[in-house]
Amino acid sequence: MKKIALIGSTGSIGTQTLDVVRQHPGQFEVEGLAAGGNIELFAEQVNRFRPKKASVATKELAERVRPQLPQGVELYYGEQGLIEVAAGTEADTVVTAIVGSAGLPATIAAIEAGKHIALANKETLVTAGHLVTKAAKRKGVALLPVDSEHSAIFQCLNGERIEEVRQITLTASGGSFRDLTREQLQNVTVEDALKHPNWSMGAKVTIDSATMVNKGLEVIEAHWLFGLPYEQIGVLLHPESIIHSFVEYRDGSVIAQLGTPDMRVPIQYALSYPRRWPSEAKSLSLAEVGKLHFREMDYTRFPCLRLAFECGKIGGTATCVYNAANEVAVARFLKGNISFLQIETIIETVLSKHDVQEKPDLEGIRFADRWARNMAESL
Numbered sequence: 280m281k282k283i284a285l286i287g288s289t290g291s292i293g294t295q296t297l298d299v300v301r302q303h304p305g306q307f308e309v310e311g312l313a314a315g316g317n318i319e320l321f322a323e324q325v326n327r328f329r330p331k332k333a334s335v336a337t338k339e340l341a342e343r344v345r346p347q348l349p350q351g352v353e354l355y356y357g358e359q360g361l362i363e364v365a366a367g368t369e370a371d372t373v374v375t376a377i378v379g380s381a382g383l384p385a386t387i388a389a390i391e392a393g394k395h396i397a398l399a400n401k402e403t404l405v406t407a408g409h410l411v412t413k414a415a416k417r418k419g420v421a422l423l424p425v426d427s428e429h430s431a432i433f434q435c436l437n438g439e440r441i442e443e444v445r446q447i448t449l450t451a452s453g454g455s456f457r458d459l460t461r462e463q464l465q466n467v468t469v470e471d472a473l474k475h476p477n478w479s480m481g482a483k484v485t486i487d488s489a490t491m492v493n494k495g496l497e498v499i500e501a502h503w504l505f506g507l508p509y510e511q512i513g514v515l516l517h518p519e520s521i522i523h524s525f526v527e528y529r530d531g532s533v534i535a536q537l538g539t540p541d542m543r544v545p546i547q548y549a550l551s552y553p554r555r556w557p558s559e560a561k562s563l564s565l566a567e568v569g570k571l572h573f574r575e576m577d578y579t580r581f582p583c584l585r586l587a588f589e590c591g592k593i594g595g596t597a598t599c600v601y602n603a604a605n606e607v608a609v610a611r612f613l614k615g616n617i618s619f620l621q622i623e624t625i626i627e628t629v630l631s632k633h634d635v636q637e638k639p640d641l642e643g644i645r646f647a648d649r650w651a652r653n654m655a656e657s658l
């Protein structure tokens with residue numbers, strides 16, 4: 280029996296995690312669930328999975344949802360509520376399916392409480408990778424990747440030595456606007472940006488995919504998860520999202536992980552590791568697929584990816600600021616407040632005004648995150 284807590288249960292990764300739980304009756308105990316504001320779905324989930332602890336975003340939401348929950352469930356709210364669910368139950372693994380750097384305090388608390396992390400919330404590693412990985416090492420807990428590319432790399436590295444790796448390559452679909460020129464990007468709409476060609480995901484990551492910030496965040500995530508320098512991390516445009524990523528070894532061998540795009544596969548692998556459980560995922564028929572395509576990344580077309588590499592190499596608070604500026608810019612774009620191309624202008628401008636702190640502690644990270652958000656709001 281695997282005991283899990285899940286933060287971000289009502290989102291795309293959260294609901295698919297609960298699909299995996301449902302598909303393996305008797306294998307899981309759900310000890311804790313946390314969500315933001317979707318209290319109707321959250322109430323259903325709590326009634327179905329009967330966690331001991333539950334949390335929603337605010338006190339007001341907690342008061343509204345309380346009457347719909349079964350007796351005996353301890354209900355919390357806010358950042359402390361997330362921490363309670365992530366760190367305060369008997370779960371051995373916490374699935375971080377919350378979006379944004381809001382997931383950082385709960386992830387650190389879970390690690391400090393000795394929980395393994397099935398990590399979907401990439402913003403946590405981008406914001407404070409040095410602190411998260413150091414804490415995980417000190418506590419002897421695993422950071423198990425859920426992100427499809429990182430799960431792929433993790434699987435390709437299985438049983439190999441990291442020092443024998445020449446290069447890892449993350450594949451990128453190109454997102455909703457892959458084939459548009461920068462000129463054409465000037466008039467794109469929120470609705471169009473939300474149409475990812477291959478994956479059905481939450482709004483924020485779908486926009487990140489279109490700006491290529493998602494790949495930028497993933498490059499930084501890979502740096503921290505696998506301990507590789509940025510010079511050994513590459514990105515390749517692959518429109519079909521069938522090859523989820525690959526590793527080239529020093530003898531010239533290349534090992535890739537393939538599959539139909541279905542996030543329940545990497546979610547399940549993070550929970551079943553080192554075993555492989557049966558799943559309902561569709562078999563991949565390469566004969567049906569016929570052809571796979573690849574293109575060199577164009578860093579002029581996708582400047583946010585170049586910026587991510589630059590921030591990663593600078594280190595310190597640079598990646599935290601890249602992430603925070605992006606979170607604010609994407610939220611503003613989704614509200615119709617700025618244009619698509621202004622997302623990258625905001626990130627670039629905020630970064631240009633930032634004085635990087637080299638080895639920030641958690642307080643330094645929080646300060647940089649707040650500073651970048653305020654700056655991004657003010658532009």
Ligand SMILES: NC(=O)C1=CN([C@@H]2O[C@H](COP(=O)(O)OP(=O)(O)OC[C@H]3O[C@@H](n4cnc5c(N)ncnc54)[C@H](OP(=O)(O)O)[C@@H]3O)[C@@H](O)[C@H]2O)C=CC1
Nearest residue numbers: 287289290291292314315316317377378399400401480481
């Ligand atoms: N979706 C995907 O296929 C993939 C996602 N990821 C990563 O996984 C993470 C989640 O993405 P995704 O599932 O798409 O996002 P969604 O927007 O679909 O879901 C986000 C979840 O976080 C909850 N949430 C947001 N803010 C808060 C808060 N302040 N307190 C508590 N809960 C909060 C939401 O609650 P509510 O809805 O109730 O407000 C929801 O449950 C992201 O970091 C993303 O980059 C990585 C790979 C693939």
Ligand SMILES: CC(=O)[C@@H](O)[C@H](O)COP(=O)(O)O
Nearest residue numbers: 426427451452453454488493
């Ligand atoms: C499914 C997943 O892992 C997403 O993060 C995915 O990577 C988005 O695809 P692209 O960023 O390659 O468009």
Ligand SMILES: [Mn+2]
Nearest residue numbers: 426427428497
């Ligand atoms: Mn991904």
